[in-house]
Amino acid sequence: MTESKLEVRVPVTRSDILHPCDIAEDVAIAFGYNNLEDSISFSTSFGCLQPLNKYSDLLRLELSSTGYRECLNFTLCSIAEIGQMMNKKSHDEKAVLLSNAKTQDFQVVRTTLIPGLLKSIVSNKSNKLPFQIFEVGDVVVKSNNEVGARNIRKLAALYTDSSSSGFELIHGLLDIIMRKLAIVLNAADGYTIKESNEPTFFSGMQAEVLLGEEVIGVMGVLHPNVVNNFGWENPASVLELNIQALFEKNLKK
Numbered sequence: 001m002t003e004s005k006l007e008v009r010v011p012v013t014r015s016d017i018l019h020p021c022d023i024a025e026d027v028a029i030a031f032g033y034n035n036l037e038d039s040i041s042f043s044t045s046f047g048c049l050q051p052l053n054k055y056s057d058l059l060r061l062e063l064s065s066t067g068y069r070e071c072l073n074f075t076l077c078s079i080a081e082i083g084q085m086m087n088k089k090s091h092d093e094k095a096v097l098l099s100n101a102k103t104q105d106f107q108v109v110r111t112t113l114i115p116g117l118l119k120s121i122v123s124n125k126s127n128k129l130p131f132q133i134f135e136v137g138d139v140v141v142k143s144n145n146e147v148g149a150r151n152i153r154k155l156a157a158l159y160t161d162s163s164s165s166g167f168e169l170i171h172g173l174l175d176i177i178m179r180k181l182a183i184v185l186n187a188a189d190g191y192t193i194k195e196s197n198e199p200t201f202f203s204g205m206q207a208e209v210l211l212g213e214e215v216i217g218v219m220g221v222l223h224p225n226v227v228n229n230f231g232w233e234n235p236a237s238v239l240e241l242n243i244q245a246l247f248e249k250n251l252k253k
């Protein structure tokens with residue numbers, strides 16, 4: 001112990017200690033809440049939306065205005081849904097697995113929003129085509145921070161019809177989003193698209209979305225194996241973007 005620091009070692013039995021504020025709470029409990037002296041705060045603040053949440057709400061409004069319907073899916077999914085069913089040999093190595101999963105449907109925290117959208121259209125087979133749906137939500141990946149994981153805000157949109165995959169419509173949706181965010185199509189300080197080769201998508205009908213040199217998303221026609229794995233029979237196209245990266249770029253402007 002130094003004059004201003006206290007070293008604390010958390011035993012393995014205290015799985016509820018996730019942050020320094022949890023230790024401060026334990027100290028307050030040990031000292032006794034009733035023994036704390038009342039005082040007036042020296043700072044003044046006003047409640048408001050977190051900037052990223054406000055940013056996400058504005059994007060939701062824009063996508064709804066284009067005719068897409070919003071979905072809200074589970075954050076947990078099965079290992080197969082982010083691996084084998086997405087035409088991949090294995091699941092994402094950055095995925096956070098649950099150590100004591102109670103069911104096969106909820107084994108891992110999602111790393112992509114696409115499986116949730118596919119399950120949504122399969123659950124609505126009786127409705128009239130085409131389907132135009134989207135979701136704005138968090139995915140979770142492993143990290144070297146204090147809790148071992150971090151959230152990433154993403155946006156995903158899906159179009160499907162019996163006669164067309166709608167790839168040009170998904171591409172158009174990307175252009176609309178970028179135009180609304182005042183991000184131009186150029187390699188210098190805007191976004192570009194580049195041919196990709198992901199097994200989840202149909203070969204020759206897919207592309208990465210880059211912001212500068214950083215890959216922030218992907219779009220394309222889903223591989224027939226993928227849509228069949230989820231129980232769907234019609235062609236479908238999707239767009240998925242890391243809107244947290246877009247938000248951070250706007251902050252720098």
